[in-house]
Amino acid sequence: MRIEILCTGDEILTGKTINTNYSHIAQRLGEAGLEVVHGTTVGDDRVSLLAAFRQAAKRADAVIVNGGLGPTIDDLSQEVAAEAAGAALVLHEPWLARMEAFYERRGRVMPANNRKQAMLPEGAEFIDNPIGTACGFAVTIEGARFYFTPGVPREMRRMLEEQVMPRLLASAGLPGVARLKRFHSFGIGESRADEMLAGIEAMAPPGTVKLGFQAHYPELETKLAARGADTAELDRILAPLEAEVRRRLGNFILAEDRDSLESVVLGALSGRGGSLAVAETFTGGSIAARLLQVDGAETLFLRGVVSRDPAQLAASVGLAPDAAAAPAMAEALRRASGASHALAVLVTMDGDGTEAGGSISIGLADPAGALLREARLVGGREWVRLGAAELGLDCLRRHLAGLPVDERLDFERR
Amino acid sequence: MRIEILCTGDEILTGKTINTNYSHIAQRLGEAGLEVVHGTTVGDDRVSLLAAFRQAAKRADAVIVNGGLGPTIDDLSQEVAAEAAGAALVLHEPWLARMEAFYERRGRVMPANNRKQAMLPEGAEFIDNPIGTACGFAVTIEGARFYFTPGVPREMRRMLEEQVMPRLLASAGLPGVARLKRFHSFGIGESRADEMLAGIEAMAPPGTVKLGFQAHYPELETKLAARGADTAELDRILAPLEAEVRRRLGNFILAEDRDSLESVVLGALSGRGGSLAVAETFTGGSIAARLLQVDGAETLFLRGVVSRDPAQLAASVGLAPDAAAAPAMAEALRRASGASHALAVLVTMDGDGTEAGGSISIGLADPAGALLREARLVGGREWVRLGAAELGLDCLRRHLAGLPVDERLDFERR
Structure with missing residues (x-):
């Protein structure tokens, strides 16, 4: 089965919005074993849309149309679909009722122009949108099956997984x-x-x-x-x-799956009633930033300190500037912050350009003591920066899981 | 003049790579007053490419083709362009010489398959690529002018600005x-x-x-x-x-233009021989992270402290936990770090969901004293987080420039 993805909308056509919907749809279909053969982008323009629908019908067996289902005058998908399918637009009463209820629950009256969102080509197959006012639908145009989906990414993603992909897999004769x-x-x-x-x-x-x-x-x-x-x-x-x-x-x-290194580390800490403090040089605060993006991180992440200068980190936890070895730093930070665990990631850079290298010292402290992991990465500043942050968090993950922290990495230079 | 952007490559078609080249090209053309009417994506496949070229030639006056100019077997742009234009592929000697010199300067021998990159359709207009081995070219196919550009973003962007846009503007009859x-x-x-x-x-x-x-x-x-x-x-x-x-x-x-809030702040500090320390709650270390992304920031940004708990921030600069008002915090941090300027951004959240609000206290200290700016933002946690980080940096910018720090923002709630 040959599939085309047809994205509509001036924001996408003019490049104002990066088309992440396209890549999401294409990737999910590919992962399910479905073959995308063509991508098209057109604006909110009747003539272009109609031509694009007709060309897609010639090229593909199935077409996923994204966007143009909104309530405003420039949302043309239903209208042009009806024209291309040679059908009239008719009111889909159940969806109108759903939309009115949707507004009522929020204590508002549905604006009149939302009614447009319940007008579907006669004979179209209704496709549910449980989280928005733009319902989907499917029609056949010149022998190809067209699936219309909303442009709002959250709504599109859910409709794709729950409604569109099962239909595509079924019509491709693939298990469901x-x-x-x-x-x-x-x-x-x-x-x-x-x-x-x-x-x-x-x-x-x-x-x-x-x-x-x-x-x-x-x-x-x-x-x-x-x-x-x-x-x-x-x-x-x-x-x-x-x-x-x-x-x-x-x-x-x-x-x-949806877990990340950060969420696993915080989950392991949370599971044992622990908490964390982090001191970092050179990584630009990215260890703190990664951890703090996890839901609920704020109650576990007690303190982060960021500086290029290990003496600044030392001073912030009451150490002398020259007592700045990573394990001592981690232990002092652990005591100063009251966290159960502390991580210190110190990096010394040398070299230039893509040959710039970093010598990384990771100190990890918990109530039982402190340990050191050293590593060397070469490949430019950004390469070392990303690798050092990852290595620090990974040492903590391994330590919390009782795994060795010094297994050699493919990226590591000796 | 009607312009189409035609992106080629399996990585783009399958969604593995998000198509930022498309949005860049479309945006730059739009900004120059050129009209993009259609976008097409196809894979590295001879039949699809040829069909896409022919369809684009019918729809558009000018077509920008992106990708497929590399040395490998799946890079088909020159070959399919020649077929579509009804021309033979011929060796472009000057480009072959340029490529060989490019490799020689790097002390390497040019691999044999790079020769392919100097094969252009007979009669094609050569388009220079000063920073890579994929030269561009232009040919006319069924009345439309096709401009071929490399998929590497850096090379595409430069070729677009310096070579393709001037040609498009000229043929659109627009000033150059x-x-x-x-x-x-x-x-x-x-x-x-x-x-x-x-x-x-x-x-x-x-x-x-x-x-x-x-x-x-x-x-x-x-x-x-x-x-x-x-x-x-x-x-x-x-x-x-x-x-x-x-x-x-x-x-x-x-x-x-290319300057940012962060680079302006650091530039102003650098210009007066100053330096900076930052304490932040709730903003997830994003103030430190933004500043540290600027080239050279590490010598000016002496210390960052991140915590959800103002008492942790206070402890890290030797203050009592209850002496944590923002200006006092900033002044203590300034002294502890030895920085000329210090910024403290404290946020207290209330409410839930998209109605979550944050009361923001910004303290700013320099050798002359400390000041306070308070604000309230409502719109969910992420909205407050982004706004608080921006407001903190903006207060510092305004203070360094001698501007009032308390002008009311459109986003602010009283």
Whole structure:
């Protein structure tokens, strides 16, 4: 089945908004084994839209249209869909009632122009939007099936997963359930991970699971994209593969699925009633910033100190400027802040440009004592900065999980 | 003139890479007064590419093709362009020589498959790439002019500005030089800025300057997109408008063009031999992170302290936990760090969801004393977080520039 993604709207066409909806839709379809063959972008313009619909109908078997379902005059998707399908626009009473109830719950009267959002081409298949006023719908235009989705990313994503993808998988003759299992790791490069996971796909029935990688330094994402008849079958197919990925990538796996290194670290601290303080040089406060983005982090993250100068960090925890070794720093910070755990990440840079290197000292303190992890990364300032922040957080994760903190990373230079 | 942007490559088609090249090209063309009417995305596939070229030729007068100029087997742009134009591929000797010299300067031998990058359709117009091995070119296909550009963003951007846009402007019959003047402000909403700048365009000769806005809370970008015969004419046209924008938006203008609030603050400190320390609650370390992203910031930014708990901030500078008012905090931090200036941003949150509000206290200390700025923002945690960080930095900017720190913001609730 050949699929086209057709994005509409002046904001997207003129580049004012970066088209992240396109990449989300294309990525999710690809992960489910569906093939996107063409992408189109057009503005809020009747003539362009109609031409784009007609061309897409010639090229593709299925078309996902994104945007143009809003209440304003420049939202033209329903109208142009009706014209292209040779159908009249008719009121979808149940959706009008849903919208009126939606407004009523908020104590407001529905503006008259929202009524437009309940006008669908006659004979269209209604597609629910449980979280917004733009319902979706599907119509057939010149032999191709068109699925209309809202431009608001949150609404589009939910409608895609729950409504559009099951329909596409069914009409592609593919089993009805797809799942993407993700592992996040640090310390293994993409090509080595590929070697380490050789033969994984063959553990599943042919054609059901696809292994893929996405490197975003310093992390690597390993994906198992699976299809099955139902959730139970997916569980059965994936369980042994997931166990094997965990076994082979081992301690390098930081987190799975929606979890992140930060959320895993904070979860482990929270689970034992702990708390954290962090001192960092050179990493630009990025360790604190990453941790504080996690929901609920503020109650666990007691204090962060950032400076280029280890003497400043030392002074802030009452140490002499020359007593600034990472474990001593971590221990002093732990005592000063009252946190159960403290992390100090100190970096000394040398070299220039893409050959700039950093010698990293990580100190980690808890009630039982303090430890040191040293490492060297080379590849420019930003490379060292990202790697040092990741390494500091990963040492803490490993320490909290009772894993060795000194396993060698692929990125490390000796 | 109708322009189409045609992006090629499996990474883009499958959504693995977000298509920021498209939005950059569309935005720059729009700012220069050129009209983009259609966007197309196709993969590295001969049949799709050829069909896309032919369809684009029908729709548009000019087509910018991005990507597919690399040395590998899946880079097909030259080949398909030749086929579509009905021309043979011929070696462009000067570019081959340039590539060989490029490799020689790096002490390497050019790999054989790079030769492919010097094969252009016979009769094509060569377009220079001063910073890479993928040269651009232009050919006419079925009456439309096609401009081929590399997928590497840095190379594409430079080629677009220096080579492609002047050609497009010339063939659109527009004067040959375009310029975008940008002002960054904080505290004025888009609709009020629009009112405040009413009549600005009319100060320039008709059709030469277009006023536009782009809101990315908490900042607003005000743009003057101008066209003129040459640089001197642009200077003449823009000078009075720029002065008028500065006069009307006044103290709310943070920075112009490539400068940012952070770089302006650090520049002002550096200019007087000063330095800075920052204490922040609730802003997640984002003030430190923003400042530390500026080149050279590390020598000026002496210390940052981050905590949800003002008592932690107080303890880190030797104050009693209850002596944590923002000006006292700033002054204590200034002394403890040895910085000339210190900023303390304290936030107390109340409410929930999108109605969550924050009461913000900003303390600012320098050798002459300490001051307080208070404000209230309502609109959810992230809204308050972004606004508080911006307000703190803006107070420092205003103070360093001798401007009042308490001018009311459009976002502020009393």
